[in-house]
Amino acid sequence: MRFKNRVKSGKMPEVNLIPMLNVMMGILAFFVMITMMLTNEQGVEVQLPAGENAPPPEEAPPPVLVVELNAQGQFFVEEEPFEQQQLESQLRFFLRQDEEAFVVLQADEALPYERVLQTLAELKVIGGDRVSLGIE
Structure with missing residues (x-):
């Protein structure tokens, strides 16, 4: 049996790395899993106080001043x-x-909408963005 001389044929030998990388990744995954299983979880035991489940205190709503404008253009508070x-x-x-x-x-x-907008603009001069138009 005669062996062919590959050097003379001009072809370079190829190394297929994919199977070797698959094996290395499998071994790495194995060691990661074993390491995670063997390490003890460290933590601090805490005893929480036994208290009632009281809701947080509710914030009081901000005060609101309602200014009414009737059909005759009179203001009421x-x-x-x-x-x-x-x-x-x-x-x-x-x-x-x-x-x-x-x-x-x-x-x-x-009331005409123009009058409502004019009054709202006058009130906004005094109160800025804290003045709004109420709808029902």
């Missing part, structure tokens, strides 16, 4: 009639008392 200048001073006082307070304008449905 808590069913008391106000002139526009009285209302402006009342709003300034109310908004100074609490930083989270806000004002809601409730306008009558019969």
Whole structure:
């Protein structure tokens, strides 16, 4: 039996690495799994206090001042009639008392929308973004 001389044929021998890498990954996975099984979990035993499951304290809602505007264009706060200048001073006082307070304008449905927007713009000059239009 005669062996062929591969060097003379010009072909270089090839090493197929894929099967070797598959075996190496299998061995690596085996050692990782064994290491995880053999190590003891370390932790600290903690005894939690036995307490009632009380809900967290509820935050009080911010104060709201409802300004009503009827069909005749009159202002009412808590069913008391106000002139526009009285209302402006009342709003300034109310908004100074609490930083989270806000004002809601409730306008009558019969009132023209232009008048509602004009009043809302005037109130926003006083209260800024803490003034909003209420809808029902």
